[in-house]
Amino acid sequence: MLIKRAPELQSSEQTPKQIYLERRKFIAGLSLAAGASLAGKNLWNLLAPSAHVHASNKLSGVVKSSYRTDETQTPYEDATHYNNFYEFGTDKSDPAKNAQNFRTSPWTVTVDGEVKKPRKFSMDEILKLAPLEERVYRHRCVEAWSMVVPWIGYSFSELAKLVEPTPKARYVAFESYYDPRQMPLGSRAGIPLPYVDGLRLDEAMHPLALLTVGMYGESLPNQDGAPVRMILPWKYGFKSIKSLVRIRFVKDQPPVTWNLANSREYGFYSNVNPAVDHPRWTQAKERRLGEFFKRPTLMFNGYADQVAGLYSGMDLRKNF
């Protein structure tokens, strides 16, 4: 196995000064590796991810929401090149490569089930259905890494209101787009596709539940679930279903993909919970991308004040 080619050559990499600086950094890194006490921090420089370049597809008229954390935002490059999107391959670097030609236009989202006004939404309609807000959320993956991402969208409840769920609707079932021709690696992912997920109606209607169309001021890149997805910041990342094509309001608890794939390890709720380990690894700590030291994971990913009430009286060990 040899060195893989750079997906994009960055002009900064070509300047002699940069090379010079990197060489110095390397020497510093080596000497510190031999040392020991201070090694962590400077070695970390050596291990630091790269700066970003990207094409722009700006979203206009976005207002900043008060739902935002001041924590350092994950670089765009990392949030778009470190993805779990198994339809496009199971390696973190696969989606950025394999989703490039994914067709996201035209796009419609079908909303039906226990609603008074079932209908299809075009992507245009979704973009104009409510004012777009930028919300900076923590995003915690079940694999114990995390990011901070400025998402763009609006509360899912805005869309739900338009279709008027009936009193019979107790859950919401979500389904991702799946086309084996566009996603040939999907068959090897080891999980049943199309990807499905679900929420209790009150969870879905919680204002934090974000119907998401963009990030970092732009529309969603393909590998991040274009053109429209859910973001549920108090749940593990895989609950935030990507490339949504169908939303059904239903009576009974709908199936969810990871539970279908492995019911011992994944339940229906998948709320971030440092006290309940994944059967194979601890969930007490996480590595924030770009940081060296692991940080403690917060209950409901730090959104306990807002969402804990949804689960009062429930045994979260059983309902994991």
Add this chain to the structure above:
Amino acid sequence: MRTFLERILLSRWTKAVVFLLCLGPLARLLWLALHHRLSANPIEFITHATGDWILRFLLLTLAITPLRRLLGLPQLIRYRRMLGLFAFFYAFLHFSIWIGLDQFFAWDDMWRDIQKRRYITVGFAGFLLLLPLAVTSTAGWIRRLGGRRWQQLHRAIYFAAAAGVVHYYWLVKSDVRKPVAYGAAAAVLLLLRLDPWLLKKKKTGANLAPATPQSD
């Protein structure tokens, strides 16, 4: 043609080239680190990369004995110790990355994980199995232990390879193709040993004994 191949295998230059090639994976990681191309999660990246190379070097090491027989090239033995030691070298890196970078010397947490997380238990066991093999890889130790005992001890590599495969299989989330492929390769290499071993049993003490270790 044959003698040419044999001459190449016996050349000390070939050995030097193989040695440098074995350092290739490490050089690649250093190069990627310098160019900030170790992904958004560098510690995970180098952990996985070194882990992959442990298994590859274990498989290469296990391939030597059957290849000597199948290709009729006993000279391949000259490379077995080096490949085995490189397996240990990458295992040492993998283990050190876990201790120093991933866990940052949180000894209590690590000990708990070794006991509680079965993929870590089995991976740690595999590393422990490789340790005495690396230590006793010298000609001096072969003499001290005697060829037969040395060989018996070094059969621990079978279990180390199995532990490595299981470690990998148990830690992946859903896509098991790679650990299964490593497992299949290891199974083939171990099965290839069965045939001469059975023959040897039948003949009791025959001359088909697998390679006695030799210094080179």
